[in-house]
Amino acid sequence: MLRRLLGLLRGELHVDRIKAKEAEVQKLKAGKHTVDIENTYIHISGTTPYIRFEGTEAGAADKGIKEDAGSLKIYDFSAASDVMDLETHASRHLSGGADEVLNLTNINNAIGFSVDAHASRHAYGGADALTDNALRFSQIDKVFGTESTVTVTAGSTSTISKGVYLVSLGANTKVEYSPDNGTTWRLLIPAGEGGVVISDGSNVRLNNTGASDEDSYLLPVQ
Numbered sequence: 001m002l003r004r005l006l007g008l009l010r011g012e013l014h015v016d017r018i019k020a021k022e023a024e025v026q027k028l029k030a031g032k033h034t035v036d037i038e039n040t041y042i043h044i045s046g047t048t049p050y051i052r053f054e055g056t057e058a059g060a061a062d063k064g065i066k067e068d069a070g071s072l073k074i075y076d077f078s079a080a081s082d083v084m085d086l087e088t089h090a091s092r093h094l095s096g097g098a099d100e101v102l103n104l105t106n107i108n109n110a111i112g113f114s115v116d117a118h119a120s121r122h123a124y125g126g127a128d129a130l131t132d133n134a135l136r137f138s139q140i141d142k143v144f145g146t147e148s149t150v151t152v153t154a155g156s157t158s159t160i161s162k163g164v165y166l167v168s169l170g171a172n173t174k175v176e177y178s179p180d181n182g183t184t185w186r187l188l189i190p191a192g193e194g195g196v197v198i199s200d201g202s203n204v205r206l207n208n209t210g211a212s213d214e215d216s217y218l219l220p221v222q
Helices: 002-010 086-095 115-124
Strands: 013-020 023-030 033-037 042-045 050-054 062-068 071-076 081-085 148-152 157-159 163-168 173-177 186-189 194-199 204-208 214-220
Touching (some): 071 086, 148 157, 148 204, 186 194, 194 204
Antiparallel strands (some): 023 033, 033 042, 050 062, 062 071, 071 081, 148 214, 163 194, 163 214, 173 204
16 A cells, blocks of 8 residues: 555556546556556557466466557567567468468368467468368479471361360361260360360360461470
């Protein structure tokens, strides 16, 4: 009681309660710092303000949330280091971020989700394994093979071998595909143009409708 009275006399602590309607505001001033406590918010004013959660149970953490140089961070007081910059982390979820995340595929169970564990996954990769049917980089890590020239005689067709190709067509040669094993043929790429072709080896063809032989070019994607 004596210590509190001395603090009041020195102007170190000032408490002002204001009642307006059903709301009660409590203002605490300690030195140059001000704390406003209202029914719906807590306002802390000062240099690098923070809220600290210091657990006392076995294995407890001593962590909190603080403002530091314009950013809001989760801070580990026992280690005197940042756990996560919340604003930077939020921007990565929105825009993708620039850092490489290794081995992290999904968060399987959001119940009991740990912020510390989530932060460590971003830093170190995490332990979640890829499922057997997941798309792997090796499946899309492709290279070009050797380009081939296919000459189609006037008024004739030529079946495109099985594979994936970049094609560049002659002026009167088009790419067609059949959905019913050759009974019906539909236009895929117009004559004289180019694009990507996926062929099963029997239902995709080049069709030269011109009056002379024409060359088209196929670049395999391997």
